[in-house]
Amino acid sequence: MDINQLEPKSVWKNFANLNAVPRASKKEERVIAFMKQFGERLGLETFSDDIGNVIIRKPSSPGLEHKKMVTLQSHLDMVHQKNADTEFDFDTQGIEMFVDDDWVKAKGTTLGADNGMGVAAIMALLESETIEHPPLEALFTIDEETGMTGAFGLKGGILKGEILLNLDTEEDDEIDIGCAGGxxxxxxxxxxxxxxxxxxxxxxxxxxxxxxxxxxxxxxxxxxxxxxxxxxxxxxxxxxxxxxxxxxxxxxxxxxxxxxxxxxxxxxxxxxxxxxxxxxxxxxxxxxxxxxxxxxxxxxxxxxxxxxxxxxxxxxxxxxxxxxxxxxxxxxxxxxxxxxxxxxxxxxxxxxxxxxxxxxxxxxxxxxxxxxxxxxxxxxxxxxxxxxxxxxxxPGWNPNPNSQILTIAKETYTNLFKHEPRVIACHAGLECGILGQNYPEIDMISFGPTIWGAHSPDERVRISSVQKFWKYLLEILKHTP
Missing domain, CATH: 3.30.70.360 (Alpha-Beta Plaits)
Incomplete structure (x- = not known):
């Protein structure tokens, strides 16, 4: 089955386009240019900061100008790993994907769903002409996987959002509110x-x-x-x-x-x-x-x-x-x-x-x-x-169990899926801890679709989970203050 025929089509189309661009950590020049061209083609405010992060802003839907701006954040780079018997050049080739039952996988390499699915969802929101949403600010960071260089290099005063949704966790029933440092x-x-x-x-x-x-x-x-x-x-x-x-x-x-x-x-x-x-x-x-x-x-x-x-x-x-x-x-x-x-x-x-x-x-x-x-x-x-x-x-990210956006996310999840989400802290490096240093007042949570085997050639993303994640993301945006 063609990846572009999967639902939601707008998300999978953008994921396929993204995966056609080599994007190893510390080699993000091509994907930075790709993302800037994407925003500019839509006529949206688009720029990159001194370190290479790409920021794209989209005004709210008519009538929602009073809502707080939401920053949607994911990282552009991916881990490049392949099996020893796989012939593949990450510097020149796009990821070769295929559908296996309810999963999308790659042929002998990492898939890039970490964090490409988050990037693709944000792209789908930015280009949509029908989805109602508050003012949006997309933050695409670089080099998350080998140093979090983009998050460290993002200066204070650049972001305008008051709420940040990090789309970089890997179980679709979880809301992450804390992470480990390294x-x-x-x-x-x-x-x-x-x-x-x-x-x-x-x-x-x-x-x-x-x-x-x-x-x-x-x-x-x-x-x-x-x-x-x-x-x-x-x-x-x-x-x-x-x-x-x-x-x-x-x-x-x-x-x-x-x-x-x-x-x-x-x-x-x-x-x-x-x-x-x-x-x-x-x-x-x-x-x-x-x-x-x-x-x-x-x-x-x-x-x-x-x-x-x-x-x-x-x-x-x-x-x-x-x-x-x-x-x-x-x-x-x-x-x-x-x-x-x-x-x-x-x-x-x-x-x-x-x-x-x-x-x-x-x-x-x-x-x-x-x-x-x-x-x-x-x-x-x-x-x-x-x-x-x-x-x-x-640094790590200290949990805030009294977060306003966490309360909204929990209620939204329960109403949609008829059971409560798991609110967790994870033993991984999320950029939220670093971003919180220069933006201490921003209200943050992290969530995403189910991804297994990240950072290995066994990496895969569950198709039905992407559908669930997309539905959940859109519903959260409807209920932001």
Missing amino acids: IDVTATRSYNQKESVHGDVGLEITVKGLKGGHSGMDIIKGLGNANKIMNRLLYMGLPYNMRIAYLEGGSLRNAIPRESVCHLNIGKKSVAEFTLKFEELSRAIKNELLVQEPNLHIVLKEMKPAKKVMGLGAQGKLIKALYGAQNGVYAMSASIGGLVETSNNIAKVIVKEGEITVGCLTRSSVDTAKLDLASSLRSVFELAGFQVTFSGAY
Whole structure:
């Protein structure tokens, strides 16, 4: 079925048009131009700020000029991830989508529903000539996924809205009123490369088939982390005098790593016993993760031995540091049931050509707890001889249960769907916390359609949920003060 034939057609049409434009984080030049052309073509007030955010304003429907201006906000960038066997160039190709029952998916790549569905809904509102609405202000931010640069760079005094609807959550029965803050933790060190021993056997270890997903929203699911699984296998191999030549796992900090590959050398006499222990541990790991990760594959095969390998000292410190570093849920919220308070994702590990880089994303709804866990990671890696830096810190969003727009949203949802929504705070970075710094008086909530597997090639958006989300959004706009 053609995406453009799905209902609501105006939303899906705009989503398809948006997905034809490459829009990786920090490479948003084309999508910024696309969005400015869209607003200008409609004859609406359209401009971009100094950082690259695009703002489009639309006057109210006749007779609704007295209502408060509503700012509709979504981010333009998307996470670019693909399966290892998928041939795709994100810099030049548009996302290839298809319909599967009640879902829209992409062919081997991320879909961009996060946050493209929110962008498309706002576009549909801006171009509509029939939908009644209050004064509207669309805020399309950049680089949300890898630094929230757009939200950080938005200066005070630009926005005119008194209510902000962030359209960037992923379960259609939720209204979000709070989120976690985050900080990037990066550990680096160099190591001496040693000449390989003549006669050593080369081996390649591959961990693949994991689900991956959002390192905040999905961290509670206990999914496998390819970097931690690989490191567990390497730790097992320490007594066999193996020597790492190359290691690379994961990519983006906000994505749970799905794959890892390691090249190593090992003495010919140790291969048989190492292989036996490797197979035993692989079976154990797959059994432990059988429910969460039924498609996990751990593969060992022989390859040409590497000419240079890591020194044993640096290798041992790396493996033990990664073993000791916290990954996954660190603490649950004491005030909101079922909410992860603090977590860490060991997102990326690279070992090659004498340099090691480990990239983590630490999150918490409590700023002091975020810094506490980040300091714990710093301590582990510094003990192993790494240099550790903190960067990209952003604040959380403190819930306001007395929000006027929250009351309206709850009542509207209950009247429409005959049951109450779930009012939550989420363990992910939403731009609301940052926007609230320069716009402390703006009244904010966040909601959106059901999206599964965000930040992974398994990303999908539920078609019936988009219909529900669109109906809900229009009804909220009818009842704003």
